[in-house]
Amino acid sequence: MTEFTGGFDASARYRLDPQVALRPEPFGALAYHYGSRRLTFLRSARLAEMVRDLEHHDSVQAAVNASVPEVQRPAYLRALASLADSRFIRAC
Amino acid sequence: MPVSTGPAGPGTAEPGSGLTDQLKAGLDAPICLTWEITYGCNLACIHCLSSSGRRDRRELTTSEAQAVIDELHDLQVFYVNIGGGEPTIRSDFYDLVDYAVGRGVGVKFSTNGSTITGERARRLAGADYVDVQISIDGADAATNDAVRGEGSYAVARRAMDHLADAGFGPFKISVVVTRQNTGQLDAFEALAAAYGAQLRLTRLRPSGRGADSWARLHPTQAQQVDLYHWLLDRPDVLTGDSFFHLSALGEALPGLNLCGAGRVVCLIDPIGDVYACPFVLHPEFRAGSVRDPGGFARVWRQSELFLELRQPASAGACASCGSYDACQGGCMAAKFFTGLPLDGPDPECVKGLGEVLLGQRAGTAPSPGPGHSVPVRLRSRLRDSTR
Amino acid sequence: MAPMNNPENAVALPLTTEPDADSDELVAEDLLVEEISIDGMCGVY
Numbered sequence: 001m002t003e004f005t006g007g008f009d010a011s012a013r014y015r016l017d018p019q020v021a022l023r024p025e026p027f028g029a030l031a032y033h034y035g036s037r038r039l040t041f042l043r044s045a046r047l048a049e050m051v052r053d054l055e056h057h058d059s060v061q062a063a064v065n066a067s068v069p070e071v072q073r074p075a076y077l078r079a080l081a082s083l084a085d086s087r088f089i090r091a092c
Numbered sequence: 093m094p095v096s097t098g099p100a101g102p103g104t105a106e107p108g109s110g111l112t113d114q115l116k117a118g119l120d121a122p123i124c125l126t127w128e129i130t131y132g133c134n135l136a137c138i139h140c141l142s143s144s145g146r147r148d149r150r151e152l153t154t155s156e157a158q159a160v161i162d163e164l165h166d167l168q169v170f171y172v173n174i175g176g177g178e179p180t181i182r183s184d185f186y187d188l189v190d191y192a193v194g195r196g197v198g199v200k201f202s203t204n205g206s207t208i209t210g211e212r213a214r215r216l217a218g219a220d221y222v223d224v225q226i227s228i229d230g231a232d233a234a235t236n237d238a239v240r241g242e243g244s245y246a247v248a249r250r251a252m253d254h255l256a257d258a259g260f261g262p263f264k265i266s267v268v269v270t271r272q273n274t275g276q277l278d279a280f281e282a283l284a285a286a287y288g289a290q291l292r293l294t295r296l297r298p299s300g301r302g303a304d305s306w307a308r309l310h311p312t313q314a315q316q317v318d319l320y321h322w323l324l325d326r327p328d329v330l331t332g333d334s335f336f337h338l339s340a341l342g343e344a345l346p347g348l349n350l351c352g353a354g355r356v357v358c359l360i361d362p363i364g365d366v367y368a369c370p371f372v373l374h375p376e377f378r379a380g381s382v383r384d385p386g387g388f389a390r391v392w393r394q395s396e397l398f399l400e401l402r403q404p405a406s407a408g409a410c411a412s413c414g415s416y417d418a419c420q421g422g423c424m425a426a427k428f429f430t431g432l433p434l435d436g437p438d439p440e441c442v443k444g445l446g447e448v449l450l451g452q453r454a455g456t457a458p459s460p461g462p463g464h465s466v467p468v469r470l471r472s473r474l475r476d477s478t479r
Numbered sequence: 480m481a482p483m484n485n486p487e488n489a490v491a492l493p494l495t496t497e498p499d500a501d502s503d504e505l506v507a508e509d510l511l512v513e514e515i516s517i518d519g520m521c522g523v524y
Contacts, residue, residue: 021196023121023168027114030123032170034198034221039123039170041111041513079511086514111513347516 008081010064013092015055020088022052031088038086047079055092115348118355118402121167122392126175126370127360129157129185131464133177135204137229137240139268139309141371142361143300143463144177150363154184156383160360161188163388164197171198171221175370177362180207181468186215193221202227202266204244205251206470213254217261225264225292226251231279235272239309256287264330266292271308274315277322281329293323295334298429298439299371303460306430313447316440317341337422337438340415351424354379354401358392366391368401371425374458408435415443422446431456 016022019035022042029048031040042048050063057063064076083089132147133140152160164172172192179185180203189199200223208216208224216224228248230236236245255263265284267273273280277293284291298306311319320338323329327346336349348356353369360366364382367373379398380391392398410416421427422438427446430439431453437445 021168021170023170025114025119027110030119030170032123034170037171037198037223039515041515043110043511043513047511075511082512110510111515 008084009091010060010077010080012060013055013058014060014080014084014089015092016051017088017090022048024048031083033086033088036087038088040083040086040088042079044079047076050076051080051083051089054089112348112350115352115356116350116402116404118398120393121389122169122358123356124169124171124173125164125358125360126173127160128176128362128370129174129179129188130177130182130362132181132468133204134181134206134467134470135178135241135244136465136467137244137301138305139229139239139270139296139300139302140463141297141300141302142177142373143460143465145463145465145467147177147181147468148363148464151182152362152364152382154188156364157184157188158191160364160382160388161192161195161197163382164192165195167389167392169197171200173200173202175202177464178204178206181470189219189222193219199223200225200264203251204240205248208251208254210254210257213251213258213260216255217258223264224255224260225266226255227266227268229268229270230273231276231283235276238272239268239270252287252289262288262290264290264292266294268296269293269311269319270296271311271315274311274319277319281326290328290330292330292332293319293334294332295423295426297371297423297425298457299425300373300460300463301465303429303457310440313440313442313444316442320345337419337426337440338442340419340442344418349418350420353377353424354398358398360388366395368397369425371423372428374428374460376428376458406435408433410435410437410445413437413443413445429457429460431458 017033019033021032021034023030028044029042031042042051046067050067054060054063057066060077060080064073068076080089128142130147130151131142131144133144136145179201189201192199198221202225205226216222226248228236228245229239230245233245237243252263252265265280267280280291296302296306296310316338320335320341323331323335323345324343331345331347333347333349333352335345336347339345339349353372358366358368358379359370360382361373366379366381366388368377368379377397379395382388382391384391405420407416407421410421419438421436422441424434426439427434427436430450432439432446432449437449439446439450
C-alpha cells in the first residue's frame with residue numbers, strides 16, 4: 001500500500017533531517033528545522049517516535065506497518081509525506 | 093472558555109483548535125523567547141517599548157548570560173530573539189551569539205544597524221543559525237527619523253546595504269505600524285523586495301515610551317481596516333501575530349492569532365527579570381528572575397503569573413460580543429497601559445468598544461515608570477578588533 | 480533528549496486489544512502534522 005505524494009516514496013528508507021530538533025510534548029512533539037526555521041507540530045507521540053526511529057527501518061512503509069494498525073496507516077503516510085515535503089525527513 | 097473557530101483543513105491559515113488550546117494552556121518550555129540583553133541604546137526612539145537609553149548597572153554578566161543560554165539549551169528552546177536597547181553595544185554580544193549557537197539555540201537579533209559595518213556583515217554572512225532584523229519606522233528619512241531620531245534611517249539603510257553586499261541572504265526589516273507610516277506599506281514591501289529581505293510589521297503598543305506617544309501615533313480605525321486588508325492579501329508579510337485583534341474584521345489573519353505571553357514565549361530583561369512579554373515591562377507582569385533559585389526554568393514552569401496566564405481566559409465584558417472568538421479581547425499590554433480592564437475590549441477594538449471605554453476612563457493608565465532613557469553615546473572607535 | 484511531558488497530563492484510555500493511543504486523532508488525518516507559523520511570534524520584536 002505505497003502512496004506517492006510528489007517525490008515521496010514510502011518504499012524508500014528515510015531519516016529525520018539532522019537539522020531538525022524534536023521536542024516531546026504532552027500532545028506529541030514539536031519539531032523545529034534549524035535550517036529552514038520552520039516549526040511543525042506533531043499531534044501524535046507515536047508519530048514522533050516513528051520519525052525519530054525512521055532510519056532503523058528498511059522503508060517508511062515498514063516503519064508505519066511496524067507500529068500502526070492498518071486502518072491508520074494512510075493517515076500516517078500522509079503525515080510523513082508532508083514532513084518529507086517540508087524536508088523534516090529525507091531519503092537516506 | 094473561548095473555542096477557536098474550527099479545525100484547519102489543508103492549505104488554510106487557521107490552526108486546528110487542538111493546537112490553539114494546547115498552546116493557550118502553556119508549554120513545558122517556550123518555543124522561543126525574547127531576550128533584551130541591555131537597556132543601553134544609542135538611539136531614543138519615541139515609542140521605545142523598553143524605554144531604553146542608559147545601561148542598567150545590574151545587567152547580567154557574561155557568565156550569567158551564558159548560564160541563561162545553558163538553561164535554554166536544557167529546556168530545548170529552539171531559538172532566542174535578542175534585542176534591547178541596542179543589543180550590539182554589549183562588548184560580549186557576538187561572543188554570546190556564538191555561545192548560543194554552539195549550544196544549539198538559534199539566534200535572531202534585532203538592531204538599529206549602527207554597528208553593522210561591512211566587516212561585521214561579512215562575518216554574519218558566514219554564521220549559521222543567526223538571523224538579523226533591522227528596525228525602521230518609515231520608508232523615507234523624514235518619516236522614520238521623526239520617530240527614531242535624525243540620521244537613523246540612513247544608518248539602517250547602510251546596514252541593509254552591507255548585509256546585502258556581504259551575501260547575508262534574507263534578513264528582516266521590522267516596522268512598527270503608526271498613523272504616520274500606514275500610507276507607506278507598499279513602499280516597505282518594495283524596499284524588502286529590493287533587498288530580498290522579509291518584511292515584518294508589528295503593532296505599536298502604549299508600552300515604555302510608547303505610553304506618551306501612543307495617542308498620536310497609533311493608527312486610526314480606518315487605517316486599521318486598510319491594514320487588515322493589506323495583510324490579508326500578503327500572507328508572506330510577518331506580523332508576529334501582532335494584529336490578531338483585527339481578525340474580528342473577518343477572515344482570520346495568518347498565524348496563531350493568540351497571545352503567547354507566558355504560554356509559548358516570554359521575555360528576559362537585561363537584569364534577568366522575567367516578564368510575560370516585552371510589552372509589559374511592569375511589576376504587574378513580572379514573573380520572577382533568572383537569578384532566583386531554580387533559575388529561568390522554575391519561573392517558566394511555576395511562577396504564579398505564568399500559571400495564571402495559562403488558565404482559560406474570561407471574556408468578561410466581551411462575552412456578549414460575537415467577535416470574541418476571533419479577537420480574544422486583543423492585547424493585554426494595550427489594555428493595561430491604557431488603563432482598561434484586561435477582561436474587556438482592546439483600546440483598538442475594531443468595533444470601537446475600546447474607544448468608548450477609554451473615553452469614560454480618562455487618566456487611569458498606570459505609569460510605565462522612568463525607564464532607562466538618556467541614550468548612550470557609541471564610542472567613535474567601536475570595540476570590534478576585526479574592523 | 481529529556482522528555483518534557485508531564486505524566487500527570489497523560490490521558491487515561493480504555494484498554495483495547497490494540498494498544499492504540501491515537502484513535503481519536505485519526506478522524507481528520509491532516510491534523511497529525513501541522514505547521515506553525517510562529518516566526519516573529521507576538522512578544523518578539
